[in-house]
Amino acid sequence: MLTSEGFDTWAGDYEESILNSTGYPFDGYYDLLAYVQNIVEINPDTYVLDIGIGTGALTYEIYKKGVQIHGLDFSPKMIELAKAKMPNGEFFLVDFQHGLPSEVGCHKYDYIVSSYAIHHIEDPLKINFIVQMKGNLKDSGVIVIADVSFRTQEDHDQCKIVSGDHWDHDEYYMVADSIVPQLEAQGLEVEYIQKSSCGGILIIK
Numbered sequence: 037m038l039t040s041e042g043f044d045t046w047a048g049d050y051e052e053s054i055l056n057s058t059g060y061p062f063d064g065y066y067d068l069l070a071y072v073q074n075i076v077e078i079n080p081d082t083y084v085l086d087i088g089i090g091t092g093a094l095t096y097e098i099y100k101k102g103v104q105i106h107g108l109d110f111s112p113k114m115i116e117l118a119k120a121k122m123p124n125g126e127f128f129l130v131d132f133q134h135g136l137p138s139e140v141g142c143h144k145y146d147y148i149v150s151s152y153a154i155h156h157i158e159d160p161l162k163i164n165f166i167v168q169m170k171g172n173l174k175d176s177g178v179i180v181i182a183d184v185s186f187r188t189q190e191d192h193d194q195c196k197i198v199s200g201d202h203w204d205h206d207e208y209y210m211v212a213d214s215i216v217p218q219l220e221a222q223g224l225e226v227e228y229i230q231k232s233s234c235g236g237i238l239i240i241k
């Protein structure tokens with residue numbers, strides 16, 4: 037599991053390393069990001085919180101169109117790069133293992149989005165975190181999470197076998213068959229879309 041220092045080290049060539057990667061874990065990465073970006077309604081009054089914003093790969097495209105971006109990350113270097121691209125954004129240097137920080141407590145967002153970040157916490161924490169996010173959404177708000185994820189445990193296990201030594205044993209990938217019913221039990225409306233061999237989108241209302 038990468039620490040904030042590990043992500044600081046990766047930050048400088050993060051985007052280039054994804055550009056050159058094939059297969060697990062970033063298979064379909066750009067399609068997943070585009071899917072999330074297309075869900076967001078472009079409007080100067082639209083507020084979006086990006087969880088694990090990294091260099092801003094997910095939200096920079098919608099920032100350029102005038103949407104208000106808030107970003108959360110525990111890597112100072114990642115935030116520095118995101119801030120350089122989005123000077124009018126607001127950024128929070130926090131570890132999301134502890135949920136949303138008090139600074140965002142007063143905000144109600146139109147969208148809370150995340151890409152390739154939430155797999156850093158275990159499923160029970162993910163569920164609590166998503167329930168907490170729901171409390172920071174406007175009534176019409178939507179949570180959209182793109183990440184390494186699978187529809188079934190069999191698909192997860194098959195990818196693990198095929199990926200061999202590349203498989204990261206320290207990450208906690210969502211399996212829709214397991215996580216969707218747990219979120220629904222919390223009263224949330226949930227949809228899961230598999231977009232690539234190892235990438236999917238969770239949409240929560």
Ligand SMILES: C[S@@+](CC[C@H](N)C(=O)[O-])C[C@H]1O[C@@H](n2cnc3c(N)ncnc32)[C@H](O)[C@@H]1O
Pocket residue numbers: 040043087088089090091092093094108109110111114130131132133150151152153156
């Ligand atoms: C693989 S990168 C994804 C970045 C970006 N969202 C993207 O799609 O390219 C994961 C990001 O999540 C951040 N991150 C990982 N664990 C975190 C945690 N516990 N709290 C806050 N940020 C975290 C990392 O610093 C990094 O910027």
